[in-house]
Amino acid sequence: MTPTITAFERSPDRGKGQARDMRVRWTLEEVGQPYDVRLVSFSEMKEPAHRMLHPFGQIPTYEEGDLALFESGAIVLHIAERHAGLLPDDANARARAIAWMFAALNTVEPPIVDRGMATLLERDKIWYEERLPILEDRVRDRLGELSHRLGDADWLDGAFSAGDLLMVTVLRRLNGSGMLEKYPNLSAYVARGEARPAFKRAFDAQLAVFTAASAG
Numbered sequence: 001m002t003p004t005i006t007a008f009e010r011s012p013d014r015g016k017g018q019a020r021d022m023r024v025r026w027t028l029e030e031v032g033q034p035y036d037v038r039l040v041s042f043s044e045m046k047e048p049a050h051r052m053l054h055p056f057g058q059i060p061t062y063e064e065g066d067l068a069l070f071e072s073g074a075i076v077l078h079i080a081e082r083h084a085g086l087l088p089d090d091a092n093a094r095a096r097a098i099a100w101m102f103a104a105l106n107t108v109e110p111p112i113v114d115r116g117m118a119t120l121l122e123r124d125k126i127w128y129e130e131r132l133p134i135l136e137d138r139v140r141d142r143l144g145e146l147s148h149r150l151g152d153a154d155w156l157d158g159a160f161s162a163g164d165l166l167m168v169t170v171l172r173r174l175n176g177s178g179m180l181e182k183y184p185n186l187s188a189y190v191a192r193g194e195a196r197p198a199f200k201r202a203f204d205a206q207l208a209v210f211t212a213a214s215a216g
C-alpha cells in the first residue's frame with residue numbers, strides 16, 4: 001500500500017529542505033518505498049480534519065491503510081523497522097542506532113530549534129542580543145560533543161542508519177548560521193548525507209513543491 005505523507009503547501013524555508021517532511025521523504029527514498037504527498041496550508045493544518053491525524057496541527061503525518069502516525073521520528077522508525085537498510089540486523093547495533101535517533105531529536109535538535117526560533121521570532125525583543133549568545137553556546141556544546149564522538153568516522157555507529165539520517169537533517173537546520181563550519185568533521189558528515197542519491201531525490205521532490213507554488 002502506498003503511504004501518504006503531508007507537507008507544507010508553501011514551505012517557509014523556501015524549499016531548503018528543512019521542514020520535517022524532508023526526513024520522512026528521505027527515509028522513504030532510502031528504502032525504495034514510493035509515496036504520495038498531500039499538501040496542506042497553514043490554516044488547513046489547524047482544522048479538525050488534520051488534527052485528527054496530528055493533535056498539534058503540524059506536518060508531517062503518515063497514513064498507510066488503517067495506520068495514521070504523527071511525529072517525524074516515530075514515522076522514520078516505523079518505516080525503518082519495516083524495510084531493510086536503515087537499522088542493523090544485530091539486536092545491539094539496532095538498539096544503538098535507535099538511541100542515535102533519539103539523540104538527534106531529543107538532545108541535539110532542541111537547542112538548535114531554540115536558536116532558530118529566537119532568530120525568527122525574537123529579533124525585535126529587548127532581550128535578543130543578550131539571549132542569542134546563550135542559545136548559541138548551548139548549540140556549540142552539543143556540536144562539540146557530537147564532533148568529538150564522530151571523530152573521523154563516516155557515520156555515527158558503523159554503517160549509515162536511521163540515526164544518521166535524522167542527525168543529518170537536524171544539523172542541516174544550522175545551514176546559513178555559520179555554526180556548523182567550525183566543526184569540519186560535522187560539515188563533512190552532513191555533506192556525506194546530502195550526497196546520498198536518496199537524499200537528492202527527496203530534496204528535489206520537496207523543492208519542486210515550493211517551485212511550483214511560487215510559479216503559480
Ligand SMILES: N[C@@H](CCC(=O)N[C@@H](CS)C(=O)NCC(=O)O)C(=O)O
Binds near residue numbers: 060
Ligand atoms: N516534533 C514534531 C515537530 C513537527 C513540527 O514542528 N512541524 C513543523 C514543520 S517542520 C510545523 O508543522 N510547523 C507549523 C506549526 O507548528 O504550526 C516532529 O518531529 O514531527
